[in-house]
Amino acid sequence: MKFEVTPGWLPFYPTPSKPKLQLPKGAVDAHCHVFGPGDIFPYAPERKYTPCDAPKEKLFALRDLLGFERNVIVQATCHGADNRALVDALESANGKARGVATVRRDVTNDELQALHQAGVRGVRFNFVKRLVDAPPKDTLMEIAQKIAPLGWHIVIYFEADDLKEYWDFFTSLPTTVVVDHMGRPDVTKPVDGEEFELFIKLMREHKNFWSKVSCPERLSKTGPKALNGEQHAYVDVVPFARRLVQEFPDRVLFGTDWPHPNLKDHMPDDGLLVDYVAQIAPSEEERQRLLVDNPMRLYWPEEQ
Numbered sequence: 001m002k003f004e005v006t007p008g009w010l011p012f013y014p015t016p017s018k019p020k021l022q023l024p025k026g027a028v029d030a031h032c033h034v035f036g037p038g039d040i041f042p043y044a045p046e047r048k049y050t051p052c053d054a055p056k057e058k059l060f061a062l063r064d065l066l067g068f069e070r071n072v073i074v075q076a077t078c079h080g081a082d083n084r085a086l087v088d089a090l091e092s093a094n095g096k097a098r099g100v101a102t103v104r105r106d107v108t109n110d111e112l113q114a115l116h117q118a119g120v121r122g123v124r125f126n127f128v129k130r131l132v133d134a135p136p137k138d139t140l141m142e143i144a145q146k147i148a149p150l151g152w153h154i155v156i157y158f159e160a161d162d163l164k165e166y167w168d169f170f171t172s173l174p175t176t177v178v179v180d181h182m183g184r185p186d187v188t189k190p191v192d193g194e195e196f197e198l199f200i201k202l203m204r205e206h207k208n209f210w211s212k213v214s215c216p217e218r219l220s221k222t223g224p225k226a227l228n229g230e231q232h233a234y235v236d237v238v239p240f241a242r243r244l245v246q247e248f249p250d251r252v253l254f255g256t257d258w259p260h261p262n263l264k265d266h267m268p269d270d271g272l273l274v275d276y277v278a279q280i281a282p283s284e285e286e287r288q289r290l291l292v293d294n295p296m297r298l299y300w301p302e303e304q
């Protein structure tokens, strides 16, 4: 099937640089996606955007260039609950990728087992209105109850503004819960202001919560952008990620978010995005936890 890309869509950066930062051995890119290709794995009818194809071969080549050894591939909303592109990528990765799927309430145990076999270790609940019409909470709780016995976790994606509303629901989830992109703080607000303190409180009071300290390119308002060799990109986002890395060193993950869906302003050079990690995790010990120990504990516990 041929798909027309959403007007204004920015394709991923064609020639990423090799990072200056050398990643620790065994580093995991814990948040990235595959899109299509649409003629093999069609985009979902209910999608809110149509991306350009970003196939597994490109992802694996990027992994090697950047110095990662493994990927966690997260089901993107443009594929809805059709996990075929994700499963295909996982099955092609020689054990070097795990996945986070999207499932519906009527998913069967056999289907869950097949996803587990392919390398899926979690499901994603998305509440961002420009991306999805979120299912009702009782539907999601039913899914949570179904996946919990598999030892899977739940990845949640929401806007900072919505945290209050979902607080009771999120904190009643029965599994480890991983928050995408730091709960999308407005980085023009203070890092110790009301909005981000609420997120810190969530992490402090609920030890089953983890946070991805990813997506500075999405959250930044003032840059500078990860382009043209910039070694100090997205300085306005650094204090937020730095705070999480310092306060919750065992419950943070980092991912590139390649191929960066829905960016409007610019497309980052992924090599420079890796160099950004030196700003939020300046010590080798912090990077070891962020990039190796934490994702391995969550996604490859059998190797621990």
Ligand SMILES: O=C(O)c1cc(C(=O)O)oc(=O)c1
Residues within 6 Å of the ligand: 075, 076, 077, 078, 131, 180, 218, 257, 261, 262
């Ligand atoms: O902010 C976004 O647009 C975005 C979208 C998706 C997705 O469509 O799944 O995933 C992300 O991690 C981020």
